[in-house]
Amino acid sequence: MILLQTKTLFSCLITLALVACDRMPGKPTKETPVVIGSPSWTQSTFNTNCRGCHSQGAEGAAIPLIDAGYWKVASDAQVIQVIQQGQGVLMPSYLDSNGGPMSAEEIAALVKGMRSLWGAGSSGGQGGISGTVVAGNASAGAQVFAAACASCHATRGSSGSVTDPMYLKLISNQGLWSAIVYGRSSLGSPAWNEPMPNRPSGLTPTEVADVVSWIAQSRPTSPADEKLTYQPKNKNASDAK
Ligand code: HEC
Numbered sequence: 001m002i003l004l005q006t007k008t009l010f011s012c013l014i015t016l017a018l019v020a021c022d023r024m025p026g027k028p029t030k031e032t033p034v035v036i037g038s039p040s041w042t043q044s045t046f047n048t049n050c051r052g053c054h055s056q057g058a059e060g061a062a063i064p065l066i067d068a069g070y071w072k073v074a075s076d077a078q079v080i081q082v083i084q085q086g087q088g089v090l091m092p093s094y095l096d097s098n099g100g101p102m103s104a105e106e107i108a109a110l111v112k113g114m115r116s117l118w119g120a121g122s123s124g125g126q127g128g129i130s131g132t133v134v135a136g137n138a139s140a141g142a143q144v145f146a147a148a149c150a151s152c153h154a155t156r157g158s159s160g161s162v163t164d165p166m167y168l169k170l171i172s173n174q175g176l177w178s179a180i181v182y183g184r185s186s187l188g189s190p191a192w193n194e195p196m197p198n199r200p201s202g203l204t205p206t207e208v209a210d211v212v213s214w215i216a217q218s219r220p221t222s223p224a225d226e227k228l229t230y231q232p233k234n235k236n237a238s239d240a241k
């Protein structure tokens, strides 16, 4: 009698557990297959892999990709290349053959999907300036910097020095180019063709190239260069041990 009751109770519990498992919150339902390249796939792939660094507004560490201005200038070929191979020190490579999480097909689908979600119908290569960095004349760039940028970006400037050698170790010339070309309106950073001090209608593409070449000259090229400019504040304290 007791045995029977226990058995019944046991099978009830198993049935309950199975039913409950089937209704677990967040369990993917069979009715929504994932279509690579669809808007929902694009958005969730971006949220999972990219949003932490490339979000909109002030919080992103890197330039926002949810931005029609970006897709107007940047070409698909350029963006695919960056996601496949990475850029500089901070942007990882996503291609599976480099140890990344995505196939070449998925990367191409992501770029196509991002352009259709956020590109406002543009095909790239527009906007009057190249999306990829162009070499310029550094001494002409020194004058551009002094006139248009120094009031915000001189050493200890209110918007942060962009000639700090340690900063330049982390950001590529392409990264500098993009920061200047697109700006960040949410942070008060002007785009290349917006008004700046002594440049009421912004810069010319040549001036953008020149100022990037000049800033890049402050990037350390050898450990000795770094020693000259970087002095840890607590150096003496640890030496005293
Ligand atoms: C009105 C002030 C202002 C002017 C003028 C200005 N910037 Fe900026 N810039 C900013 C602000 C604010 C940011 C965002 C800083 C941050 O990341 O918090 C920024 C960001 C940048 C960055 C990216 C820094 C980063 O965080 O990676 C670069 C590079 C840069 N500016 C270069 C320039 C250059 C070169 C010029 C001149 C052609 C210029 N800026 C003119 C305010 C200015």
Ligand code: HEC
Binding pocket: 046, 049, 050, 051, 052, 053, 054, 061, 062, 063, 065, 074, 079, 082, 083, 087, 088, 089, 090, 091, 092, 094, 131, 170, 171, 172, 173, 174, 175, 176, 178
């Ligand atoms: C860990 C932070 C991080 C993650 C995650 C990340 N990025 Fe980046 N990305 C960066 C940084 C920083 C740069 C600029 C690097 C430089 O130029 O020095 C960059 C550059 C780029 C650029 C080039 C922008 C330009 O035109 O200069 C593209 C495109 C890009 N990332 C797309 C993506 C996509 C798509 C993903 C997700 C699959 C992603 N990133 C994930 C940090 C990140």
